Amino acid sequence: MIFTIMYILGGVILLVTFLGLIAPKSYNVSRNIQIRKPLPEVFTYIKYLKNQDDWSPWTKKDPKMIKSYKGIDGTVGAVCSWKGNSDVGEGTQELLEIVPNDYIQTELRFIKPFKSNSKAFIKVEKVLPEVTTVVWGFYGDYKFPKNIFMIFYNMDKAIGDDFAQGLQDLKELLES
Numbered sequence: 001m002i003f004t005i006m007y008i009l010g011g012v013i014l015l016v017t018f019l020g021l022i023a024p025k026s027y028n029v030s031r032n033i034q035i036r037k038p039l040p041e042v043f044t045y046i047k048y049l050k051n052q053d054d055w056s057p058w059t060k061k062d063p064k065m066i067k068s069y070k071g072i073d074g075t076v077g078a079v080c081s082w083k084g085n086s087d088v089g090e091g092t093q094e095l096l097e098i099v100p101n102d103y104i105q106t107e108l109r110f111i112k113p114f115k116s117n118s119k120a121f122i123k124v125e126k127v128l129p130e131v132t133t134v135v136w137g138f139y140g141d142y143k144f145p146k147n148i149f150m151i152f153y154n155m156d157k158a159i160g161d162d163f164a165q166g167l168q169d170l171k172e173l174l175e176s
Helices: 002-022 039-046 049-054 057-061 146-152 155-175
Strands: 026-035 066-070 079-083 090-099 103-112 116-128 131-141
Touching (some): 002 146, 039 049, 039 116, 039 131, 039 155, 049 057, 049 066, 131 155
Antiparallel strands (some): 026 131, 066 079, 079 090, 090 103, 103 116, 116 131
16 A cells, blocks of 8 residues: 555656646747837837826726836836736836837736736837837746746747737837
8 A cells, every 4th residue: 555655646646747848837928010110119108107097908808907117217227016807917017128219128026816926028029110020028937846837838828819909909000
């Protein structure tokens, strides 16, 4: 009986170890779109956290979301905190780096529905004087044993459509 329990326990440990080794260790989701506006105009608009309310897909998922801001919006150190329904959860977004007319990087710190940290970015690239490509995405690492569950969850499929919709809304807003 003891040997059977030890074999079962050993098998479970082996299985968990194997799954931990083959499971994804990181994620990187991004989408892009071209907007018919000059790059400086696009960048000036997207660097403000408050402007994200106008095109963020998560604002549409919870229009009653409670938000607060700290710091000077559009500058490094500015923070947006939110608390919303089960579709948007609760967390903060902090502006970490701003390279004018190139990109912004933020840190997303989720509290609910589960704790996690990710880096997010918005990058702009000049295509023509009146056309700008905007790339929006986020990335991060999965820690063991959480990464095992990610074998069955595709972050790109789960979030990618939201990024695409947000960029489409941004395009419509800026081109109108």
